[in-house]
Amino acid sequence: MNAPEVVVHRTPDLLASATAARLVTKLVDAQAAGRIPSIVLTGGGTGGAVLSELYASPARDAVDWKRIELLWGDERFVPADDPERNEKQAREALLDKVPVDPARVHAMAALGGAYGDDVDAAADAYARIVSRFDTFDVVMLGMGGEGHVASVFPESPAVYDTRSVVAVRNCPKPPPTRVSLTLPTIRRAAEVWIMTTGDAKAAAVAMALGGAGEVALPVAGAVGTKRTLFLLDTAAASKLPPELRATRTS
Numbered sequence: 001m002n003a004p005e006v007v008v009h010r011t012p013d014l015l016a017s018a019t020a021a022r023l024v025t026k027l028v029d030a031q032a033a034g035r036i037p038s039i040v041l042t043g044g045g046t047g048g049a050v051l052s053e054l055y056a057s058p059a060r061d062a063v064d065w066k067r068i069e070l071l072w073g074d075e076r077f078v079p080a081d082d083p084e085r086n087e088k089q090a091r092e093a094l095l096d097k098v099p100v101d102p103a104r105v106h107a108m109a110a111l112g113g114a115y116g117d118d119v120d121a122a123a124d125a126y127a128r129i130v131s132r133f134d135t136f137d138v139v140m141l142g143m144g145g146e147g148h149v150a151s152v153f154p155e156s157p158a159v160y161d162t163r164s165v166v167a168v169r170n171c172p173k174p175p176p177t178r179v180s181l182t183l184p185t186i187r188r189a190a191e192v193w194i195m196t197t198g199d200a201k202a203a204a205v206a207m208a209l210g211g212a213g214e215v216a217l218p219v220a221g222a223v224g225t226k227r228t229l230f231l232l233d234t235a236a237a238s239k240l241p242p243e244l245r246a247t248r249t250s
């Protein structure tokens, strides 16, 4: 298996702008090769900042926004207009402002939407969408301080689930009801980018790169078939052994 790579940026802002540039390059390269890239988006502050930076970048016009498949790694099961929705965050930061093809934007169902309050039906519906993708070009993931990715929390039922998409209840972080890709689905990705900043994430980053197991630390199970990248700021990298921290710094 490919070993995770670590990239350390001096500040969260640099991490967001460099990751936005990295994403533009992935999209442009795939489209130049005649493919329609598929990208899995994340919620959280870092994920939102990357999309805002992408919108702010002049290079965004190098992307053919109509030829991109967009999915989400997880979603809060709240009404469609709730500010807690990852979809709403992504739309406001980028997707409402670039000419994406609505048929290629695959949001998870909202509470009160097509499946009413049935979160299992919402998860099953998303599993049918996900089944159309053998792989994803990039799965972007934020990470919680305890090592959760998407809505797969440590020691929770989702971390053991082998279905592609699951309903999550009693989530330790509010809101309690969510829909999430599982780790096996995340592992279909060619590239997994774990993007995280701040001291509160440093211990989980060090444990993930130090060989922790995915039940205790789900981020450890988020690996790509070709590449797994930890995109960090200096604070999130602060508990790594010096040889890892120093791999690349910009």
Ligand SMILES: O=C(O)[C@H](O)[C@@H](O)[C@H](O)[C@H](O)COP(=O)(O)O
Pocket: 042, 043, 044, 045, 046, 047, 142, 143, 144, 145, 149, 150, 151, 173, 174, 175, 195, 196, 197
């Ligand atoms: O679903 C959630 O409750 C959050 O969105 C969460 O999963 C978030 O993505 C991570 O905690 C990373 O957040 P930051 O990028 O803000 O560190």
